[in-house]
Amino acid sequence: MAQRCSSCTEPVWPEDAYCEACGQRLAGSQVVALTRRTPTGGPVLVQSDECVYCHHRAIDDQFCLRCGRQQPDARDRMECDIGSVCGISDRGMLRDRNADAMAFGWAGATGDPATVVAVVCDGVGSTPKSDLAAQVAADTATDELLRCVVEGVAAREASMLATAAASKAVAGLPGDGAPSTTFVSAIVTTTEVTVAWLGDSRAYWISADGAQAETPVDGDTVYGSACLTVDHTERNTLLNEGLAARHTLTRWVGADAIDLEPQVVSVRPAGTGSILLCSDGLWGYATDTGALAAQVRSGTSPYQVVNRLVDNAIKRGGRDNITGVVVPFPPAVVSP
Amino acid sequence: MTAPTFTVDVAHNKHLARGTAEADAIITVTATDADAATPHAAVVIMLDTSASMFRPSKLAAARRAACAAIDALHDGTAFAVVAGTDQADMVYPSERQLAVAGEGTRADARQAIEGIAAHGGTAMSRWLWLADELFARSGYEVKHGILLTDGRNTSEPSEDLASTLDRLRGRFTCTCRGVGTDWEVGELRQIADALLGDVDIVAEPAELAADFSAIAAKAMRKSVPDVALRLWTPQHSEVTELRQVDPSVADLTAHGRRSQQQAIDFPTGAWEQETRAYHARIAMRPGGIGERMLVCRASVVAGDAQSKPGKIVVSWTDDYARYGVIDPTVAHYTGQEELAEAIQDGLAARREGDLDTATGKLGRAVALANESGHAEASRLLSKVVDIDDAVTGKVRLKQTVSAVDEMTLDTRSVVTSRMRRSGT
Numbered sequence: 001m002a003q004r005c006s007s008c009t010e011p012v013w014p015e016d017a018y019c020e021a022c023g024q025r026l027a028g029s030q031v032v033a034l035t036r037r038t039p040t041g042g043p044v045l046v047q048s049d050e051c052v053y054c055h056h057r058a059i060d061d062q063f064c065l066r067c068g069r070q071q072p073d074a075r076d077r078m079e080c081d082i083g084s085v086c087g088i089s090d091r092g093m094l095r096d097r098n099a100d101a102m103a104f105g106w107a108g109a110t111g112d113p114a115t116v117v118a119v120v121c122d123g124v125g126s127t128p129k130s131d132l133a134a135q136v137a138a139d140t141a142t143d144e145l146l147r148c149v150v151e152g153v154a155a156r157e158a159s160m161l162a163t164a165a166a167s168k169a170v171a172g173l174p175g176d177g178a179p180s181t182t183f184v185s186a187i188v189t190t191t192e193v194t195v196a197w198l199g200d201s202r203a204y205w206i207s208a209d210g211a212q213a214e215t216p217v218d219g220d221t222v223y224g225s226a227c228l229t230v231d232h233t234e235r236n237t238l239l240n241e242g243l244a245a246r247h248t249l250t251r252w253v254g255a256d257a258i259d260l261e262p263q264v265v266s267v268r269p270a271g272t273g274s275i276l277l278c279s280d281g282l283w284g285y286a287t288d289t290g291a292l293a294a295q296v297r298s299g300t301s302p303y304q305v306v307n308r309l310v311d312n313a314i315k316r317g318g319r320d321n322i323t324g325v326v327v328p329f330p331p332a333v334v335s336p
Numbered sequence: 337m338t339a340p341t342f343t344v345d346v347a348h349n350k351h352l353a354r355g356t357a358e359a360d361a362i363i364t365v366t367a368t369d370a371d372a373a374t375p376h377a378a379v380v381i382m383l384d385t386s387a388s389m390f391r392p393s394k395l396a397a398a399r400r401a402a403c404a405a406i407d408a409l410h411d412g413t414a415f416a417v418v419a420g421t422d423q424a425d426m427v428y429p430s431e432r433q434l435a436v437a438g439e440g441t442r443a444d445a446r447q448a449i450e451g452i453a454a455h456g457g458t459a460m461s462r463w464l465w466l467a468d469e470l471f472a473r474s475g476y477e478v479k480h481g482i483l484l485t486d487g488r489n490t491s492e493p494s495e496d497l498a499s500t501l502d503r504l505r506g507r508f509t510c511t512c513r514g515v516g517t518d519w520e521v522g523e524l525r526q527i528a529d530a531l532l533g534d535v536d537i538v539a540e541p542a543e544l545a546a547d548f549s550a551i552a553a554k555a556m557r558k559s560v561p562d563v564a565l566r567l568w569t570p571q572h573s574e575v576t577e578l579r580q581v582d583p584s585v586a587d588l589t590a591h592g593r594r595s596q597q598q599a600i601d602f603p604t605g606a607w608e609q610e611t612r613a614y615h616a617r618i619a620m621r622p623g624g625i626g627e628r629m630l631v632c633r634a635s636v637v638a639g640d641a642q643s644k645p646g647k648i649v650v651s652w653t654d655d656y657a658r659y660g661v662i663d664p665t666v667a668h669y670t671g672q673e674e675l676a677e678a679i680q681d682g683l684a685a686r687r688e689g690d691l692d693t694a695t696g697k698l699g700r701a702v703a704l705a706n707e708s709g710h711a712e713a714s715r716l717l718s719k720v721v722d723i724d725d726a727v728t729g730k731v732r733l734k735q736t737v738s739a740v741d742e743m744t745l746d747t748r749s750v751v752t753s754r755m756r757r758s759g760t
């Protein structure tokens with residue numbers, strides 16, 4: 001009896017691991033997927049009672065009681081490279097702490113291309129514990145996305161489930177003050193890129209051939225580099241109504257969020273390239289997609305690409321936290 | 337007696353330009369839940385009875401003032417009255433010790449005060465030594481002196497007073513009052529600064545009694561003796577200046593004593609339920625761009641109790657939009673300090689006949705008083721200069737200025753206006 005693919009609705013057979021039409025992994029398939037992801041909670045600072053600068057053994061609330069210097073926070077600079085996806089998050093030059101977060105991972109069987117999932121969150125600065133909200137949202141969404149990939153849930157549904165899980169986790173954080181965060185996720189298969197977002201963290205498609213394209217609509221095939229997301233800000237909302245532009249978020253993840261519905265877009269890249277997820281601390285210094293694409297193309301490895309992008313933002317002032325995650329397309333084959 | 341709760345708030349410029357090796361902070365200390373009354377206060381009244389007081393109205397006013405102060409004392413308060421000339425003599429009680437306030441002792445004291453006669457010179461360090469001896473014998477915790485004079489300290493070399501103050505520094509507090517216009521503002525300010533008190537002018541002898549009654553009542557309210565401001569600084573850093581800036585300007589830098597390896601205690605005397613603010617300047621070794629450093633922890637030490645510290649954390653940046661921001665509280669109180677200095681320097685220049693400097697300094701004072709909304713300073717300045725433009729500080733020196741107006745402005749130059757909190 002023929003079943004139908006959960007993604008493209010083409011008929012599939014029970015023994016199929018993938019849909020022959022769209023490449024979607026099928027639910028209930030017997031293939032055991034390998035998964036790998038960034039550490040939950042982000043980097044953990046090894047709590048030391050000794051100052052890293054002067055080795056005095058009395059630290060009070062991050063500050064050394066001899067030399068006065070603030071002890072480094074592991075969140076100040078987070079780097080993670082798991083081969084098929086690489087990300088860097090930096091506190092920047094002016095913020096007191098890094099309230100951006102990233103989490104990503106991949107799932108796949110040996111010899112098959114991996115499906116990569118990645119999430120970038122930017123804790124909203126005006127709310128307390130926004131760094132915790134961002135990290136919890138990124139971790140929860142990544143877990144949910146990986147579960148969906150392994151279980152063969154379609155990318156669009158997986159994106160909705162992941163944002164819902166992230167919203168629930170952030171809303172359930174203890175304490176008052178409604179910590180909140182922006183959110184952007186990507187699911188990258190060999191044929192398709194599905195992004196979901198709430199707020200002004202962005203996803204870009206960077207084409208290897210140097211061409212540029214307009215922001216695609218859902219279901220498009222993309223030929224040139226383009227920003228895949230449209231910021232949820234008053235600037236965008238109000239411009240449509242002919243009112244003054246303001247960079248105030250209209251959607252976000254948090255207990256006080258008004259609109260919890262993520263915007264989801266799936267596109268099919270026409271050729272090879274990379275997907276870049278980033279916070280406004282990174283794209284704020286690279287508003288021109290062409291220049292951004294050129295920077296991405298000049299790197300030889302995902303790490304080098306993202307390192308250059310983050311460095312560029314730091315050199316140009318680093319006014320905000322800076323986070324970038326790069327996923328090469330198509331995703332790498334899982335080695336044994 | 338409930339111990340009061342001290343809260344410490346700090347305001348400072350959080351971002352410094354690259355290489356900056358100095359930070360300014362305003363430390364505001366508030367004492368709450370203090371008991372209104374204390375059974376542990378001792379008050380010694382030092383009356384100038386030198387020959388110059390002989391003018392009947394003055395001596396009579398001084399007698400009435402001393403009686404008013406004694407009437408204001410609660411039962412159980414220890415007190416004494418000292419007659420100050422080129423020596424110091426007991427008026428009441430006759431032995432060198434304190435009496436305990438009660439109906440009988442008050443009546444006896446009043447009688448003794450009536451018997452005071454004016455004679456001899458003025459040697460204030462003798463008066464202060466006698467007061468110190470009386471306080472030391474009593475063992476009372478809140479020790480408050482009230483010193484009244486009408487003239488200059490002419491019967492001893494000025495070094496004697498200076499060395500006396502060095503040795504008595506912080507041993508008791510002393511409120512100083514000058515009656516008439518023949519006394520020296522600088523001399524009484526020297527005493528008040530060393531003994532953590534204040535100075536004021538009482539131009540009209542008739543006003544003395546009400547003033548003394550208020551001073552005694554205020555001394556009664558002091559319920560926490562020997563409160564110190566403790567400033568911790570990191571290695572390679574130091575507190576280079578500490579000034580009280582609210583309610584008045586007083587330099588406390590020289591009062592500091594190292595209490596811990598990295599901490600200095602600045603005595604602030606006795607407290608009632610009140611708020612005071614201090615301006616600390618800290619010199620440190622600059623950190624790198626983006627580095628954050630704890631450059632001071634400010635707490636209040638009263639007896640065995642230490643308050644929760646206020647923390648001064650700075651970072652260094654190349655971003656002018658950040659380091660160019662001056663904290664409004666810091667700006668306000670540094671302005672008040674400059675105002676006090678401009679008045680004192682302007683009046684000194686005027687006395688020395690340097691009219692250009694006097695006009696410049698007093699003009700600057702007018703502008704600062706106007707800007708900070710210090711109405712009382714503006715009013716007192718307008719008696720010394722004609723103001724053409726209060727905003728820019730364009731002024732002309734008045735041809736004739738009464739001695740009372742000049743001394744009043746000089747004396748009250750240190751009184752600051754409090755930072756007005758905006759609506760949040």
